[in-house]
Amino acid sequence: MAVIRQQRVLVGSLVLISASFCACAGKAALAEDADVDTGEHAVFQTDFGGVGLLQKPTARMAPLARFSGQYLRVDPYENYTLSFQPFEWAEVGLRYTEIRNRRYRASDDPDRNLLDKGFDAKFRLLEESRFRPSVALGFRDVGGTGLFSGEYLVASKRFHDFDFSLGVGWGYFSLGSDITNPLGTVMDRFDSRANRGRSDGGLGGEFNFGSLFVGPIGLFGGVQYRTPIDGLYAQLEYDGNDYQNEPQNNAFERDSPFNVGLRYRLTDWISLTAAWERGNQARLGATITVNLAEIGQPKADPPEPRVNPAPERTTREWSKVSRALAANAGVRVSRILREVDTLTVEGEPIKYRALAESELRASRILHNVTADEFSEFRFRWKSVGLQLREDVLPREPLPKLPFLGATTDTNEFHDQDFRQQVYAQDVPRSEEQRPTAETLYEQDPQSFYYAVTPGYKQLFGGPDGYLQQLIGRLTLDYRTDENGWLSAVIAANLWSTFEGADFLGPSQLPRARTFIKRYYQDVDVGLYNLQYSRTRRLADDWYALAYAGILELMYTGVGGELMYRPFDSWFALGFDANYVRQREFDQRFGLRDYATVTGHATAYMETGIKDVLAKVSVGRYLARDVGVTFDFSRRFDSGIRFGAFATFTSAGDKFGEGSFDKGLYLNIPMDFFYNTSSREKVSLLYRPLTRDGGAKLNRRYQLYDLTSDRDTDGYWRGFERSADE
Structure with a gap:
């Protein structure tokens, strides 16, 4: 009672x-x-x-x-x-x-607290x-x-x-x-x-x-x-x-x-x-x-070119124009073409995340060096040799468009009027060469690129506690031709807490990932990546990528990817297959005995809801288990993408602690850390436990990312924010 x-x-x-x-x-x-x-x-x-x-x-x-x-x-x-x-x-x-006040029972160390x-x-x-x-x-x-x-x-x-x-x-x-x-x-x-x-x-x-x-x-x-x-x-x-x-x-x-x-x-x-x-x-x-939607910092990018009256004669110094386009508009030019009253610039965006900003800067440069005989400028965008899209900008309103940061008092016409005149279109594979067009300039595709950047590695969730490593990373890329390149990543250990991490949990699966701490320990300088890659556009909506070499920290091998991605479509489909072998812990060229075949079919779906991208992958994982990965992510106007994933495979009870693989991640534009614009990105991953089941190959290049400019939704994203500033 x-x-x-x-x-x-x-x-x-x-x-x-x-x-x-x-x-x-x-x-x-x-x-x-x-x-x-x-x-x-x-x-x-x-x-x-x-x-x-x-x-x-x-x-x-x-x-x-x-x-x-x-x-x-x-x-x-x-x-x-x-x-x-x-x-x-x-x-x-x-x-x-x-x-x-409780101990981790699976460990031999009596001082390990329960996590x-x-x-x-x-x-x-x-x-x-x-x-x-x-x-x-x-x-x-x-x-x-x-x-x-x-x-x-x-x-x-x-x-x-x-x-x-x-x-x-x-x-x-x-x-x-x-x-x-x-x-x-x-x-x-x-x-x-x-x-x-x-x-x-x-x-x-x-x-x-x-x-x-x-x-x-x-x-x-x-x-x-x-x-x-x-x-x-x-x-x-x-x-x-x-x-x-x-x-x-x-x-x-x-x-x-x-x-x-x-x-x-x-x-x-x-x-x-x-x-x-x-x-x-x-x-x-x-x-x-x-x-994360508002993060950013002011940029010290080159000022936009001032607009001068159109010259009486069009320039013949196209190599000089090409250098100006690269320095100010962030366009790595491969060719400049002339067809009747149209001037076409073919190249890759290398600086600004918003194609609108690259094109509006470039159009001012082109306006200043071309006579009135040209009524429109076209920008044909590529990525590692893959033709992605063509944007058409009428010349007449371009000089009147206000500079970034200009007040509305300086506008000679409404911004929306201009936006309605710009349009994007696909370039059919049969028209890529455009035999009727006159080539005014063509650049040797061979080039060399390097960058020194910091890197951060972490394991968060094991009995060793929160393990961290700060590295200095040297990235090297050599373009052998328009569709092929050699890439390398060399990393030096600057600071680490991995040295005392000695716990290796039990596993009933091949140790596809649970040796990960061994790769971080006692290595002053390691080779993270050394591979040769080639691309090809097979048909209007079909792209291919092949690669071989040291593909990631733990695996070397050969593989390829095939992707179907229609122009400006909400849907894409990719297929990858790889034969890989596990590397020695010293991150040099030695190999371990473990080898496997892994690959997936992946569907990419832009849901149309709050910029959410849904990905579903079905295939074979590194531990030879078979299953499916669900991945949902949202992109914000700042360029940051936040996502979550979960993987369920045939590993079942053999997966061990955690029962299935899952985690959260952030893809962050690198220009958040710089005072200049950049198209580079860095990824931060939180995975509660690193286990063997559900482990994917960490491929450095993926066709969905390489062909991201097939999507026209991001044309103004980033440019509008800069203009507001």
Whole structure:
């Protein structure tokens, strides 16, 4: 009877708090003219990552494309968290938790602490309005070991400087609570949740859908107050967890169910936290945030050419024009052609991410050196010898187009008028040579390129902890002809934490990837890549790539790729096949015994939804397992692409810890790090565990990337942002 009375009291409290919550929401609505309080309210990361108060989440979302990373310690947990907002209505996060009072049982080292990885997600169900709170549904530790797994439904309502939140949760959110799950009246299986708070985690990595919304429910909530001090916020939170049923049979003292804290936004990208949790634990922390849709820096690119009156005679110094096009417009010219009243520049874009910027700069240069006999300029774009597209720009309005950074007062016509006159088209393979065109200039395709750049390698999620390596990278490329090139990457170890990493987990598969640490250890200078590649356009929409040599850090071999990519299409299809052999650990020319055949068929689909690209690959992986990889990514106007992937193969239970391969990645334009424009990109990958199953060959060149300019959607992207600046 005591338990029943306690449940009735808790349920009654829930109803009372809910009624008070709605009353506050109603008062807030009556007090304001707008639908909601439009004042700026900052959002902060919880101890587990994701937007919320201190321990518990709220229904709030971070601004679109915000990326947050933090480190904090609340004994005995040490958390590294990464959170990202890929859509206005969705939040995803990764967490890496070290439980400092428990040991990693699979290791022979008694000093190795237990490490746990988790994936979190939150989805907004309702937006806040005048009378309605914002409502979100969330999942914590989905697909991990399940030590902290739980589901929750939470609502938030703003009232001037106060932001109230109230939620109910299952699993880890209900520890210390015995409120009966109302879903149990529908099905008995919702009454009890197995191993609530006591799971040893197992191998993890599997989505246990059968436990969703199962077991007793817990109550949580709180308020965030925006103080009169700019950037300073106070938080008060009710946490129903009594900490007596923590994962791994842990139990902690809790002196108070209330957590209090202060949050201070030091800058737009750093916030500080000071909190008192459980009534006996101090927490100090810092969070770094960056908005990936807005990131960038001013560029010190060459100024746009000034427009002069058209000369009476067209220049004959086309080699000089070619050099000007490369230096100012970022066009590596291969040929300049004349056909009646059209001047065509054939080449590769090498500097600006927006083709519009290259073409508008180039058109000014061409206008200044050609007579009025030319009425239009055409730019025929290639990539490593592959014909991709032709853009047609009428000459008449080009000189009038305002310079970058010019005010609207200097515009002689509306920008949209010009945009409607520019068009792109495919170049049929039968017309590539255009025998009727006169060749005014042709450049020797042989060329040499080198670059020195920093590099960063990391392994995040194994029992050795967070392993990092900083390298200096020398990249070499020699173009033998228009369609062939020799490439090399030589890397020098500048700083590393791999030296003490000696744990090699068990594997029932060929060690396709789990030797990875051996390749990073004790190597001062290594050869990451040395290959010869050739391309060919087979038909109007068909492209081919062949390659041989040292293909990546761990494998050498031969292979090829075939791609079907119609011009400006939402769909592309690629096929690759490779015979590879594993390299020796010293990153020289020695080979190990392991060899295999790997390859995939990959469908690429532009969904048309928020610049989301979907990729599905089916094939054979490096460990000879067969399966499928799903990859979804979103591109932002800044040029950054954020993506997530998951691979499921025939490895099954042999995969080991993690159960299946998955991860998050960022593709970042290199010009974010430079004060000059660049088309180069760098990739950052977070993979919770490096295992043998589901491992793909890390090919340096892929036809989908090499033919990216077949897509016309990105023509203005980047140029518009520069013009606004």
